[in-house]
Amino acid sequence: MLILDRVLCELAAVQEVEEDFVRNLPKITEESARELDRELTLEELEVALNSMQNGHSPGIDGLLVEFFKAFWSVIGQDLLEVLRASINEGRLPLSSHRAVLTLLPKKGDQTDIRNWCPVSLLCTDCKVLSRALATRLGKVMEQVIHFDQTYCVPGRSIHDNVHLIRDILDVSRLLDWPVLTPSKTTSRPAGHVCGLLLGQAALLLLGQAAPQSILYLPKEESG
Known part of the structure; x- marks a missing residue:
């Protein structure tokens, strides 16, 4: 019983430390919270797209960054509606859950699997959304970090x-x-x-x- 009592006391102390840690975590302002929760805008997606470099391999759909930039005036609004619906429903399109896995060679014996680096190639629309949300977070990170x-x-x-x-x-x-x-x-x-x-x-x-x-x-x- 003494060992059990000691374990329970230490677990209670750990739980108290955890609760105190969470309670004292820094929080963002209400204004920043509203900024993070607001709907995506076409301007945010366009800024995110234009910040991406050309010449990268595409995802499973084969659509390059260059394609999105060239036809943004045509597909931009449709992509915005799809991404807004995905956020509201809490579910991304199937293409955003899939990636093309490829291997990049490193130095050394190419017959050794350890000298190959696996890379996941995601679709451009998923990367545009990720870049836009990361830009939002970047504006408030200094409040909590x-x-x-x-x-x-x-x-x-x-x-x-x-x-x-x-x-x-x-x-x-x-x-x-x-x-x-x-x-x-x-x-x-x-x-x-x-x-x-x-x-x-x-x-x-x-x-x-x-x-x-x-x-x-x-x-x-x-x-």
Whole structure:
């Protein structure tokens, strides 16, 4: 019973941490939510299409990006209606669920399957929709993604991360903070992680019963 009580207590603590984590997640503004939820427009699709490069292989329907650009005045409105209906019904056209799988050669022995890279070729209409929705998300990502995360956030640069790491190392030396490095990860007690979390110093104490999906702690090598 003591083991069971301990497991239940640790699971309850983990659940409390999860609820607190979700409760404190950053949220977008109501105005941004309305912007994301509004219907697609023909202008959005056209901007997305024109931002795509020519010369790429088509999907299963064989229609190139060049075809959509050349005949946009003819097919644009029809594509808009199809995509609006797909979003409202929560179901994309069958062609958007299919892809042409092809193999691209890499360096090395071409008779070795590991030297081939599989690539999925999607239909252009699906990629136009994806590009349009990604453009919308790009306008609000900075509201929910911490400023220390720079990848894929418009207006941010990886150089900021380089300066941040230098500042962390300088501060850690000045204040004599222990810094977790790859060479020290296996020497720390299981269940303890020390580091910087969202710009703040944090020590996470995780119970042994914590699910592995929450945090992966590498096991020490038996020697």
